[in-house]
Amino acid sequence: MKKYLVAGLLVWLPLAVTIWLLSWLLGSLDGLFAAVLSASQALLPESAHASLERLRHVPGLGVVAVLAALLLTGVFAANIVGQWWLRQYDRLMGKIPIVKSIYNSVKQVSDTLFSSNGNAFREAVLVQYPRQGSWTIAFVTGKPGGEVAERLPGDYVSVYVPTTPNPTSGFFLMMPRSDVLELKMSVDEALKYVISMGVVGPGAEPLPAAGTARN
Structure with missing residues (x-):
């Protein structure tokens, strides 16, 4: 009985988690789209409210609308006129108290992570953490700069040590380059x-089929 229950779990668990994550993403995007529609009702005449309500109940329309908005924003930001307007927008956000600290920090991180010429999370390495002789996987995020770099003698690198199984939380460390071992595996691996x-190690074989589950 236990063998068959485990075999069934191995079959359905990946699918269930995948469906749950996709449902959460679709629900979040539909919620964002519904919020935009609600804000639009305040700006449009009452004759258009019925049409907006019908759009609210179309499944998946929020995903299409968000993807279209991202695509159009990218096209706008890629030309000279769009870049000028974005600079003015950044300058405006940089003058608002409290908001500027959050906005500038998030913008710097996102530019580093997602820009085509960024180096963050482009290299997986091995480091000794949390003590000597204990190794874990980390990701190089760059090099220390400013006053921090001036106070660190020698060649140092900045690394991010993710936690398991949730890699979105972790620890930021600055370590001598000589203490970092480069890995050939990709960041995805x-x-x-x-x-x-x-x-699941690099190049690992997929899990055995349900009929081959062990006791």
């Missing part, structure tokens, strides 16, 4: 290794 708690 390293993340899979971390999330699986070391069960």
